[in-house]
Amino acid sequence: MSTDAAMAPYDLTATEALRLVRRRELRVADWVRSLLDRVAATESAVQAWVEVNDQGAMSRALEEDAAFSRLASLPLIGVPLGLKDIYATRDLPTAAGFPLWAERVRGFDATAVERVRDAGGIILGKTVTTQFAFADPPKTRNPWNLERTPGGSSSGSAAAVASCQVPLALGSQTAGSILRPAAYCGVLGLKPTYGLISRYGIYPLAWSLDHPGPIARSVEDLALALSVLAGSDSRDATTARARTSDYLAAIRAPRAPTFGVIADFLDFATPGVRQVTLDAVASLSRAGAQLRDLRLATPLPVVAAAQQTIMQVEAAEIHRSLHAEAAEKYAPRMRALIETGALVPSSLYLQAQRIRRRFRQEVAALLSEVDCLITPTASNVAPPRDTTGDRTFQAPWSLVGVPAVTVPSGLSEGLPVGLQIAAGPWEEAKLLSAARWVERVLPPLPALPL
Amino acid sequence: MNADSVILAIAADLAAASERRWGSERTRALAGAIETLAETLALVANVDLELDDAEPDFIGCG
Numbered sequence: 001m002s003t004d005a006a007m008a009p010y011d012l013t014a015t016e017a018l019r020l021v022r023r024r025e026l027r028v029a030d031w032v033r034s035l036l037d038r039v040a041a042t043e044s045a046v047q048a049w050v051e052v053n054d055q056g057a058m059s060r061a062l063e064e065d066a067a068f069s070r071l072a073s074l075p076l077i078g079v080p081l082g083l084k085d086i087y088a089t090r091d092l093p094t095a096a097g098f099p100l101w102a103e104r105v106r107g108f109d110a111t112a113v114e115r116v117r118d119a120g121g122i123i124l125g126k127t128v129t130t131q132f133a134f135a136d137p138p139k140t141r142n143p144w145n146l147e148r149t150p151g152g153s154s155s156g157s158a159a160a161v162a163s164c165q166v167p168l169a170l171g172s173q174t175a176g177s178i179l180r181p182a183a184y185c186g187v188l189g190l191k192p193t194y195g196l197i198s199r200y201g202i203y204p205l206a207w208s209l210d211h212p213g214p215i216a217r218s219v220e221d222l223a224l225a226l227s228v229l230a231g232s233d234s235r236d237a238t239t240a241r242a243r244t245s246d247y248l249a250a251i252r253a254p255r256a257p258t259f260g261v262i263a264d265f266l267d268f269a270t271p272g273v274r275q276v277t278l279d280a281v282a283s284l285s286r287a288g289a290q291l292r293d294l295r296l297a298t299p300l301p302v303v304a305a306a307q308q309t310i311m312q313v314e315a316a317e318i319h320r321s322l323h324a325e326a327a328e329k330y331a332p333r334m335r336a337l338i339e340t341g342a343l344v345p346s347s348l349y350l351q352a353q354r355i356r357r358r359f360r361q362e363v364a365a366l367l368s369e370v371d372c373l374i375t376p377t378a379s380n381v382a383p384p385r386d387t388t389g390d391r392t393f394q395a396p397w398s399l400v401g402v403p404a405v406t407v408p409s410g411l412s413e414g415l416p417v418g419l420q421i422a423a424g425p426w427e428e429a430k431l432l433s434a435a436r437w438v439e440r441v442l443p444p445l446p447a448l449p450l
Numbered sequence: 451m452n453a454d455s456v457i458l459a460i461a462a463d464l465a466a467a468s469e470r471r472w473g474s475e476r477t478r479a480l481a482g483a484i485e486t487l488a489e490t491l492a493l494v495a496n497v498d499l500e501l502d503d504a505e506p507d508f509i510g511c512g
Contacts, residue, residue, distance in 0.1 A: 298497075305493035312487070336483035339476065343467040343484075344491065352494050353506035360507070 009034035014079045014167040015220045021078045024068070028078035028122070032061040035080055035124060039165045042450060045146055047139045048160035050085045051092060052125040060122045074120030075228055082160050082169035084153075085126040086133055087113055087212075088201035092123070096203045097131035097138070100329050110201025111233045112170060112212055119228045124166050127156030133172055133205045134315070135388050136331035142185060142382045143450045144415050151181030151378075152388030153205075157215045158185040163450055168225055169215045174205040174311055176378070176394025178213045179406045183377035183418025184389060186408050186445050188435070189215045190222045191394075193425045194401030196242050197226075198233035206314035209307065209398050219436040222405065223247040226428060243426040250429035254437035256288035257371040257430075259421075264296045265375035265393055272412030277376045280409040280419050280442055287441040294366055294373070298359050300392060306359070307395040309344060309352035316341030360400040367402075367424045372434045377406040377418030393420065403428050405435045408445050416445060456495060461488035 009017055009031045020026035036054050043049060057080060064071055064078050071077050083089065086096045088106040095101040109117065117123070128140045130153040140155040142148040143163040150159040154171025158181035161169050171178045173191045182189030190213045197212045204210050214225035227247050232239040261281055266274050285291050296303070319338045327335060366373060379390045397404040402425055406418035419438065423431035464484045468477040477484075 302493050302497055305490045308490050309494050336480055339468070339472055339480055340464065340483045340487045342471065343464050344487070345463070348491050348494055350506050351497065351499070354499050355494060355497055357505060357507040358499065 010038040010164045012167065013218045013221050014216065015218065015224055017167065018077070018079060022072065028064045029058065029061040031078060032057050032080055032122060032124070035166055038163075042143075042163050042165060045450065046141055046143050046159050046163050046165070048127055048156040048163065048165060049082070050095065050126045050128055050156070053092060053123055056091065057122050057124050064120065064122070071120055075224065076116060077120035078122065079120065079168060080122045080124040080166055081116055082124055082127040082157055082166045083113060084133075084157050084169070084171045085129045086172060086203040087170060089113055089123065089126070092126055094126070094203070096133070097129050097331070098329065100326060106201075108201065111198035111235060112229050113201065115228050121228070127154070127160055127169055129153050130155060130388060131331040131334045132203065132319070133174060133177060134334045134337055136333045137385055137388060141385070142415075143448055144186060145382070147384060148382040148415065149184065149385050149388050151184035151382060153177040154181050154215060155388070158182050158187060158189070161185070161215050161217060162187045162448065164448075167217065168221055171213060171215050172202060173211045173213060173394070173398055174209045175307055175398055176391035178211070178215060179394040179404060179418070179420060180378050180389050180391060182215050183406045183408075183416065183420075184382035186416030186448070187215060187217050188219060188222055188405065188407055189213065190226060190405045190428075190432075191397060191403060192226065192230065192428055193403045195238040195240075196244070196403075196426070196428065197229045198236040198239050200233055200235035204318050206311040206318070208314065209311055211398060219251055219405075219407070219432055219439050220248075222435070223251050223432050226432070230428070245429035247429055247432055250433045251436040254433045254440070256290070256437060257434040258290040258292065259284065259434075260292045260294040260366055260370035260373045262294050262296060262373055262375050264300050268300060268379050268392065269376050270380045270412075273376050273378070273380060273417050276410040276412050276417040277419065281374070284438065284441055292370055294369075297362055298355065300396070302355065303359055303396045303399060304392045306352040306355040307399040309349060310356065310399070312337055312341035313344050313349045356399050359396070363396075363400050363402060364424065371423070371430060373422045375420045377420035381412050381415035381417060397422050401425065403431050405431055407435050407438050407442070409442055411445065453492060453496065456492040457488050460491050460495065461485055464488055
């Protein structure tokens with residue numbers, strides 16, 4: 001029996017379990033049952049799910065087992081996934097954290113969901129999102145310390161993957177909503193290039209900043225998910241120029257990259273996060289990475305302010321009608337975002353867009369010198385549950401639309417720290433290859449205390 | 451104007467706009483959010499850009 005086969009199925013990454021499924025050493029139904037049992041054992045503590053589709057998932061698993069010889073070539077055959085509860089699903093409610101929509105079934109699948117199902121993936125359920133993917137604290141807890149936030153807004157997706165309730169989950173990021181919760185929960189997340197994954201059927205927070213993306217426990221699983229999700233979609237015009245690659249091939253033989261370490265981020269990090277990051281960077285250097293110290297010309301707070309301004313104006317407009325009907329039903333921070341976003345003068349919105357353009361040129365110039373940029377993923381470790389954390393370090397990559405990934409780099413105060421890696425537009429293959437190399441060099445985090 | 455003056459001026463404009471749009475009660479409730487937004491917008495407003503070298507760009511990735 002292989003090592004993978006000796007582990008409980010819930011403990012395996014998607015790729016590890018998929019190998020067993022393809023060899024018929026693991027039945028899809030047994031994999032799903034193991035995950036449902038894990039959810040039952042841990043959910044009262046973690047609270048990662050809005051709805052677990054146990055009957056639907058098990059029914060689909062049995063169908064896939066029965067038709068295995070016909071479906072075996074599907075890239076996600078039997079892979080269970082969690083969906084952030086802003087992804088429309090034809091058969092489950094999509095509430096986006098809004099109480100009036102708790103029972104609202106949208107009756108169609110988001111393009112990303114459609115692609116997952118067509119690839120053989122099994123929807124295990126809907127994971128908790130902060131209301132409308134903004135910043136009101138959710139019920140979900142950080143599996144590393146139940147008194148800390150898992151981060152947001154893809155709170156349930158990150159916490160569910162971290163606590164081995166599901167190997168893979170989909171989230172979305174407008175400022176830092178994939179990378180920050182993944183880092184706070186000690187797992188990996190990918191925010192791809194803007195326009196690489198269709199946003200069709202995903203409830204928007206801010207059109208020009210919204211990025212769907214996966215959360216997982218290995219780079220291989222991120223590459224697997226991206227290989228299914230990436231590509232143009234006639235229902236989302238921003239994907240018209242999407243450039244895809246063979247992401248799984250790209251990570252097979254990763255080489256030591258040249259990294260640009262952006263010192264500005266270290267200046268704003270807590271001492272614990274700074275130290276973990278410097279230790280990780282030293283390990284990468286010893287393993288053969290070339291390092292260059294870089295500085296931003298545009299101050300980090302200005303970059304974050306431009307992102308915030310654009311997000312706030314777009315969110316206010318998206319919610320104008322619903323807010324007029326049901327302002328009292330909004331969570332406090334989301335309501336304030338809308339009501340103050342509606343007051344921003346157009347001249348300052350345009351100024352923020354101009355800063356965005358200039359910063360994009362600045363990032364392109366930095367990336368002309370190195371393969372990838374590295375920073376801590378967040379300025380801090382997961383704070384208490386009255387906040388979803390600090391988005392300053394992730395917002396720059398959302399603002400300019402370049403891809404970024406977070407890989408666990410160590411612990412501070414007993415909580416995970418992430419290393420954030422960013423690359424140029426459409427360079428996910430290079431980014432995932434670099435992340436795979438980093439994943440091999442850095443020691444894994446200790447076992448989750450749950 | 452120094453940075454604090456810019457924040458105060460923007461906050462005053464936002465509060466006036468809020469009074470007109472949402473009324474006094476909501477404006478009082480939004481006081482903290484208005485102050486935070488004024489600080490954010492002041493950072494944006496204080497950046498010196500030439501029109502020629504930084505035209506607006508509305509889509510995430512060029």
